[in-house]
Amino acid sequence: MTILRPVRGRLVLAVLLQALSSAAGTGVLIAMAVIGDRLLRPAPDPAGIRNLAVLAVVAALLSVLLAAAATVLTHLADNALQLRLRRVLADRLGRVPLSWYSGRGSGQVKKAVHDDVQAMHYLVAHTALDVTAAAVTPLVAMVFLLTVSPWLALLALVPTITGAWLFRRAMAGAGPKMAAYGRAAAEINNAAVEFVDGIAVLKTFGRAGVAHRRFRTASDAFSDFFTAWAAGTTGITTASQLVVTAPVVLVVVLAAGVPAAAAGLLAPAALVAFVLLAPALAGPVATIGRHLQALRTGLSAAADVSALLDTPVVENGAAAVDPQDTTVRLHAVDFSYDGTTTVLSGVDLELRPGTVTALVGPSGAGKSTVARLIGRFHDATAGRITLGGVDLRELDPATLHRTVGFVLQEVTLLRTTVAANIALGRPQATRAEIEAAATAAQIHDRIVADPRGYDAVVGTDVAFSGGEAQRLSIARLLLADPPVLVLDEATAYADPHAEAQIQRALSALADGRTMLVIAHRLAGVRGADQIVVLDGGQVVERGRHEDLLAAGGRYSRMWRAQESTAVPALAEETR
Template identity: 40%
Template sequence: MAQNVTDESTAVSGNQTGDKEKAAQGKAALNKAMKPIQGKLNLGRTLAVVSGLLSVAPYTALVSIGDVLLKAWQQHTQPDANLVWMYVLVLIGAFMLRGLVYFIALTVTHFADCTLGASIRKSMADALGKAPLSTFNASTSGTIRKSVHDDVETLHSLVAHWPVEGTAAVATPIALFAYIVVLDWRLALLALATLPIYFGIQMFSVAGMDEKTALMDTKIGIVSSTVVEFASGIAVVKAFGRNGKPLRQYERAADDFLKFYNDWCGPLVRWCSISEAFIAPSVITVINLTGGMLLVQAGYVSAPQVLAATLTAMMLPSTITTIGNMQWSYQLAGSAALRIEQNLQVTPLPEAKHPKHPNGYDVRIDHVDYSYGATQALNDVSLTIAEGTMTALIGPSGSGKSTLATLIARFDDPAKGSISIGGVDVRDIAAEELYRTVSFVLQDPQLIRASIRDNIALGRPDATLEQIREAAKAACIDSEIIAFDHGYDTVINGTTALSGGQEQRIAIARALLKDAPILILDEATASVDPESEAQIQQALNTLVAGRTVIVIAHKPSAVAGADQMVVMDHGRISACGTHSELANEAHVKALDDIALRNRITAQSTTQSNATANATATQSADTKAQEVSHHA
């Protein structure tokens, strides 16, 4: 028992140390991120100070108006109208000038925020665009999405608002309090009467805020990652109910975050509510008016001075709240800046110092090893793919087919061995030339939220509409695109939804337009209906002509015409040959049997549905005849 307590205490101490270190790193990252726009932020702060000083002028004018009116009342005379109007104009003018200066200050910092956000997103796009494919696995893609979108948005409050609102929240109460001191030091003490109680409770309630904020941010990142992992495997989760591992991981992460958040924020909210009761406008008004009237009766101050001091004192709580909110934003922004910095520092794939040009388009894979963390995906794989031929990679899920194909396009580098195109190692080919040489058509088409025209022209942005339409016609999709209200200007995932088959044919049109000599097809017809599969197959026949083609498939019968068929199992090549040569190979036979059973099941389901529909129709007709007969 004692040992368990000791271990638990050590773990808690280690977590606290890690959270403190993360908070410190976040502050350093935040300062570094904001360094390029520091000049604009300082200008915003300066204007905020000017705005804070100008906030005193309306109260000064208000007291002056009160003094003129009170004096006239005491002397039973008419007040000096010209003097009153002058003070009114000063009050209105100062108020408007303060608002204008404050608006200019916020404009400056908002422009700085736009500059910083655009710069960060561009830098992250450049950095992540050069990162290896292993950077974007299911467990980290949620963190990357959070960094690219959410974290940049988190910096918005700190950059666009905090320099102005935070500075004004300090400068304004200082200027107003100085004015109250000038009126009477006793009124100044009344204005501050409840603040010591408020700050005492606040300091007690927010102890360890930096560390807890850093820990909360870490837990949110874990939840975000597990959500992405859960969503990516939703089909499997639905098929196997609540026993799926991604669902359990998400539930644990969500429950852990909820418990932490309730344990932290429950007491915090209670103490904050108690503290804010002491700076409520009603409490401040009662204290200042009661004390002020006693001072008026004693002859120390005048009624207009008490009124001005009370109104000024009521401004202090709002500035305190602003400072509290901005401090919270600062803590969140530190963690956001740290994640952004980590993504900017992702190790890119090394570029060749002296790029070479491939001599032809044959592909040679020589003793390649590759791992995803502790999981070895490829083990001593060697393969030669002749130029202008079709090679089919088949095998069960997880056998390494897709991994091998992506390494050909250098989505990552192998741990051992080499991959060459035209006799040149892909690591020695310039990235631009490599991606002009290799093209992909994936099972998931990966279309972007843009027009159909832009999606097809993604690999050739300078392509004309005529060239885009020619590619679409070859992909058997042109007539369907033209039928849309906006034709090729239709935005995908906008007002028009596309079927899986349509999206796949658009991806094929994109590959046709790019016209790369090496083509990789990853289960291009796996997730579509039979009618769409036939149309896609027709488009693929046009696409593969004259190219070096690598096809990834689960069904050997679907690639029976390939020049060579490569059977992969547990990251190794277990057999290689034509379909007829491998007809009796264990893996090929097993995959063909599975495909046959799936096809029979699908046909049986279709026939059962047709029979059920026919029976239902016949029953409905019979009932209709009976009703007619009785009628």
């Protein structure tokens, strides 16, 4: 009901129109029954019969028009709701903690934003109208039939009651099974995404069969589950549908009504009324089987959408003042992704304007986590992080995003033009500025080698390698020109020649800015103003390159284990 609140007014109006439509439609049958009764009288009244016929025609037209208007209203409401939900979900997914995604496959996210919203179509566009029609039509018919013959009207309800009882037995335990149905569908979604994402790598190693094994297993499991469910309910479900069909209802009514009429206990004209209206009494049970699956799917989807909308988000601050400067400080920061395993513990760190801080350490030490905390991809579990003296949690997100720029290991390019990808941080940038940034990032020549150049759509017209994608992300950062730079293995995918050029471009950009560089190759950061060594989520050493070598600690051992490279040090280039 919370989800439907924005369109509730339109749905209420549609229900009212459908109720009037159903009553008018049933009124047509009632008018025909009354006409039959008058025609069977010894002295029929032509004028009265004509008036009833006109009334029936008007009621039929009114029923059609009202039903059409109700259907249009609910479908417009469905369209509006789907648009609103997708916008709200996109906003919510943009504000949930990044850790929320770690426990979910992309197939689950796609299911929530696309499949679940689409699955609610029947719930919004049809359910209210179907329920209204199923309730109003038999109610109006029953009221009229009770005035004709109370005992035969009650007898005509027997198929309906029997069908409802059988259907209830068929649906016993359907709730848990529908939940299992949803889980099985989500598993197929995840397996399909994995199939597409992983097949290239697996084929490289001659194990293409592994790529579709999980998808095949998920599909087979879904098939087995659904087949077993159907096998256990098909017989009784079929019986519940057959018993409320028009022929069965008419057999029951006529089996009792014809002998009664022959014995003079029932007017012959009354049989006409029951032949026309008695099948409508079984309408709810006759239609529920066709719509229940869609209804349950819609309700399940609505529950999933509601759960996603209730997911806690990273609360945005709204500091009234801008940061005093671009100094970044981590004050006794602890962090855990799952609330149990500590990734960072008691980290104190200061990044000063105009300096380069290098963060080094073994894999899994927490270096990338520090970078993401500075961008507020997560909030610290304990301690606090400040930018210019302002806690990140109190800072306006627009100010934070305008101040801190990233080049991460995992590069994401949007399915839009190359120019739009580079201008992501500055949508108003001119083409000349975009090309200048791409040139500085050593990716301009690769872009113009494609026939459509900067207008090529990534993923459709052009595909970039890992190193090329990373240089595009560097061009994006160069164009955005933020005062705080976080580089997480920014040159990891570049060849030695390109790496040297990118280092020079970044070095020019680093002048006067606050810069954090995360690196595995120590030779590239040996000239940094401050080198911080992380191990096990804690700071174990900090200082300049020469001092750390002389100390003979963890950094010294890491340095000796690595071969020197010819790549110019980033911090050296800034001097």
